[in-house]
Amino acid sequence: MTENDDPGADVDILLHRLDPDLPVPSYAHPGDAGLDLLAAAPVVLPPGGRATVPTGIAIALPRGFAAFVHPRSGLAAKHGITTLNAPGTIDAGYRGEIKVILVNTDTRAEARLERGDRIAQLVIQQVASARFTEVERLPGSDRGAGGLGSTGGYAIAEGAH
């Protein structure tokens, strides 16, 4: 068995193309975590600007799953374009068009994306639903309440921010 035919953690998901002229989004390589989402319309992002971009697809995730709209690292590294609400959350019950909220973090350059460009990637994951039990005191742990940098290790000099 090669990586190409190992089913891994495959899950069947119903997909509806609202824009049948665009291809169904697909994984670039077998085993990739993210499948690229396409822009269904051209978009111009002024420096610092944002836009909500249609992808032309809607999906029906099985209960117990969610999809997350992640940025593409190439767009981020080369052009400063990322997803504003990263990662965007697609709920299992959502049947509307998947939209990508892009932001151009470059303060000087306008960004132009064409219809059909790969603008973000969708990661499908299993998620748990919480059943909360309220208590007066939580069980202890090694970390306790330490967070937000409690373990240290920053290269930035004190007073620099």
Ligand SMILES: O=c1ccn([C@H]2C[C@H](O)[C@@H](COP(=O)(O)OP(=O)(O)OP(=O)(O)O)O2)c(=O)[nH]1
């Ligand atoms: O990047 C995103 C994020 C969300 N959605 C859709 C699917 C998701 O299920 C729905 C709601 O998203 P979220 O809960 O993040 O937004 P909200 O502001 O809380 O809206 P709502 O009140 O509809 O839950 O919007 C997208 O298409 N793209």
Ligand SMILES: [Mg+2]
């Ligand atoms: Mg919500």
